Amino acid sequence: MxxxxxxxxxxxxxxxxxxxxxxxxxxxxxxxxxxxxxxxxxxxxxxxxxxxxxxxxxxxxxxxxxxxxxxxxxxxxxxxxxxxxxxxxxxxxxxxxxxxxxxxxxxxxxxxxxxxxxxxxxxxxxxxxxxxxxxxxxxxxxxxxxxxxxxxxxxxxxxxxxxxxxxxxxxxxxxxxxxxxxxxxxxxxxxxxxxxxxxxxxxxxxxxxxxxxxxxxxxxxxxxxxxxxxxxxxxxxxxxxxxxxxxxxxxxxxxxxxxxxxxxxxxxxxxxxxxxGMVTYEGEKMSKSVGNTISPDEMLQLADARVVRYYLGQAHYRSVLDYRPTSLQEAAAAVERIDGFLAKAGTAKSGDAGGAPQWQDLPEAFTEAMDEDLNVPRALAVLHETVRAGNSALAHKDDDGSARAAAAVTAMTAALGLDDARSAEGNRESPEHGALDALIRSQLSERASARAARDWARADAIRDALAGAGVVVEDSPDGARWSLSRD
RNA sequence: GGUGGGGUGGCCGAGUGGCUAGGCAGCGGCCUGCAAAGCCGUAUACGCGGGUUCGAAUCCCGUCCCCACCUCCA
Structure with a gap:
């Protein structure tokens, strides 16, 4: 210990x-x-x-x-x-x-x-x-x-x-x-x-x-x-x-x-x-003299701050971190998996995710990994396993299980500092987000009516139109949810 | 020439003697009106050659290759 x-x-x-x-x-x-x-x-x-x-x-x-x-x-x-x-x-x-x-x-x-x-x-x-x-x-x-x-x-x-x-x-x-x-x-x-x-x-x-x-x-x-x-x-x-x-x-x-x-x-x-360890670019050390650098600003144009933070912090700190053009996409997929679970768990009946992180919610395996020379990769494995268990609990309507998992996931992301990396555009409190949400909800409402009438062509047309605008729609028993696509 | 760190499945990336992380991508299934997301299952692996051992990615010897530092560098 x-x-x-x-x-x-x-x-x-x-x-x-x-x-x-x-x-x-x-x-x-x-x-x-x-x-x-x-x-x-x-x-x-x-x-x-x-x-x-x-x-x-x-x-x-x-x-x-x-x-x-x-x-x-x-x-x-x-x-x-x-x-x-x-x-x-x-x-x-x-x-x-x-x-x-x-x-x-x-x-x-x-x-x-x-x-x-x-x-x-x-x-x-x-x-x-x-x-x-x-x-x-x-x-x-x-x-x-x-x-x-x-x-x-x-x-x-x-x-x-x-x-x-x-x-x-x-x-x-x-x-x-x-x-x-x-x-x-x-x-x-x-x-x-x-x-x-x-x-x-x-x-x-x-x-x-x-x-x-x-x-x-x-x-x-x-x-x-x-x-x-x-x-x-x-x-x-x-x-x-x-x-x-x-x-x-x-x-x-x-x-x-x-x-x-x-x-x-x-x-x-x-x-x-x-x-x-150093950051390399396709195997070579990044340096100004070689000209193979990518700046934080450039990364932040390619991905959300939370994703960039995840990417830069995912390898063990002493390892070389090799950057490739696909690296940020992979990190984004991982982060969305985590955030997708938290979003769903937040809507679960007894789910109380979103509160301040409680360190006692950190899984023991996570703590053990971090205690041992900050083994972040092993800690992330625990994080992802918890997400899977949480998703599973959601699928089985196990509200206690999903809430427990959500609390653990929240504690882990906070411990790794992911929650403090939020770009301004991603702010859910912003007026832009509110306006967008209202517009999309009206579309989703129309689509819900079409689906209720089994008018699949119309329902799919609305979904396709939203997709064309970069909005991904996901159906669930509790209704449709939307998010911006990562590309 | 000196010092240190590495070579793990299609990719990223843990793991230091047996129970074979995790993510991404792939394949099959479940779910779905169809999707998406999710869940379940699944293939592909430890640079090379020897050796020790009942058993090695993990230990030993040899060998090849890569990277960093020795000059300003996170």
Whole structure:
């Protein structure tokens, strides 16, 4: 009856024991806001949303922190380009300051997260708001002999990889076996003691905006990547906390460096490292450089938010999730099966589905699956089996059985966060929906009369006309029901 | 070269020694005026070659292939 999670650092599934009994403190990497969100960002957020929801359901008081990295090379480069060239990037805004660009994309990320039902973190700190905390951390590292200002007067400060024997332990790598990027080696040979040393602080360089430089004991400059996360984790969650998450591609160098600099500064840091798998497109990793991306917006044009959430959250979080053009259709069929049952159960005589989810209604098998490193696929199997049992109960007029199943299904969909992913158009309270419902009902009423008169030709003509408009009609003993077809 | 994860039926995707998830698509039946939805039943499977075992998708050895990371990346 305890939670077990896979820990990247030890490469095993372990019992989860929080630092503070009854609490769970989770940090997961959000975005560097330098462009529009893509599916991978959203998958990661959904995976950690499933985690935090499950921790809460299991009784933990959860504090979640997700960072916004709003200063980095790409942000500056894109902003600079917006002043110089005709916009190559379709999302580009002309003459946009780096901070405006970062903020604009930050809002895009929030929109995508909200639409797909990702709960807002407890705190969502920005890197630029934590410069003093970062300075303090750098100073600690220098004092302890694990960091040094560059010898060439560039104003850079580097972490000294060779001074920290544990460097590489997160990803089980030996510094000497690592393949150093040749260009990096050449470019920094005069500044770095070792090509693996990474920047904690980047001194201001000619041509960079002055708004992107902060005063520091080592000269004006800006933070290096990795440092913001270490500083913010400690500030919001403490020197030792429970879970640190992010995409698998962040293991190295980002998380390795983050762990090294935090532990070298004397912090115990994360007890568990959890990494979600990549999203691929027909077998290849999605990335902007390859151009095989599909954005959350594009997915949301193809399917309802609930369907997109189901799709992105259906595989085990550590698995690769392969996107294919038919993927969303399959997810839609599965979601409709679930929703179809809930709709029917809601009309059953003693059915009281639709109320607030009650966690005690979660089937034991579902709980067991989720407890074991969030085995969502197994949990979904329980969900679908419950739907089948519920449909069966409906068919046999077993109102208690169908109500029980409906309560369980409601609890499970809520636990997985599906219920918070609702697009605005799908809102049943909307005036448009009301108008449509009234119109269709009048058609269905005519069809009912025709059927009562055994005028099948007329009844079918009405049904065909509705189908032509994208409305699916289903007959039942209690009358006809309608829904919009998914295509 | 180093590190890690994989190869499961038409597709997606669980499963780590026997009881052979689940979804989608297919086939047969029930229900229906006909449908739709639903229910019942059903075929197709564990990359390849050895081995251990009464028994292996699951363990061991070998082998082939794929992916990710080692450079910015969820």
């Amino acid at each position: 305890s939670l077990r999670f896979y820990d990247t650092a030890t490469a095993e599934v372990r019992k989860f024991t929080p630092v503070h009994p009854g609490e769970a403190r989770v940090y997961y990497c959000g975005a560097t806001v330098q462009g529009m969100p893509h599916v991978g960002h959203v998958r990661s957020a959904i995976a950690f949303d499933q985690l935090t929801r499950w921790l809460r359901i299991r009784g933990y008081v959860v504090t979640v922190v997700r960072n916004v990295t709003d200063i980095d090379d790409k942000i500056l480069a894109k902003s600079k380009a917006s002043f110089e060239e005709a916009p190559a990037d379709p999302d580009a805004v002309p003459n946009e300051e780096w901070w405006a660009l970062a903020y604009r994309y930050e809002q895009e990320f929030l929109k995508a997260y909200d639409t797909l039902g990702v709960q807002r973190p407890t705190y969502e700190p920005r890197a630029t708001g934590h410069i003093p905390e970062m300075h303090q951390l750098i100073q600690q590292l220098i004092d302890r002999g694990h960091a040094y200002p560059a010898a060439d007067g560039s104003g850079d400060v580097y972490f000294d990889v060779r001074s920290w024997p544990a460097y590489g332990s997160l990803t089980n790598q030996d510094v000497d076996d690592m393949q150093a990027a040749p260009d990096v080696e050449v470019q920094f040979s005069s500044r770095k003691k070792d090509p693996r040393d990474f920047a904690l602080w980047k001194g201001w360089k000619e041509g960079e905006p002055e708004t992107a430089a902060w005063p520091s004991p080592w000269g004006p400059g800006r933070p290096g990547w990795h440092l913001e996360c270490s500083a913010m984790v400690t500030k919001y969650l403490g020197a030792e906390f429970d879970i640190h998450g992010g995409g698998l591609d962040l293991r190295f160098p980002h998380h390795e460096n983050e762990m090294a600099q935090s532990q070298a500064a004397g912090h115990a840091f994360a007890r568990f490292w959890m990494h979600n």
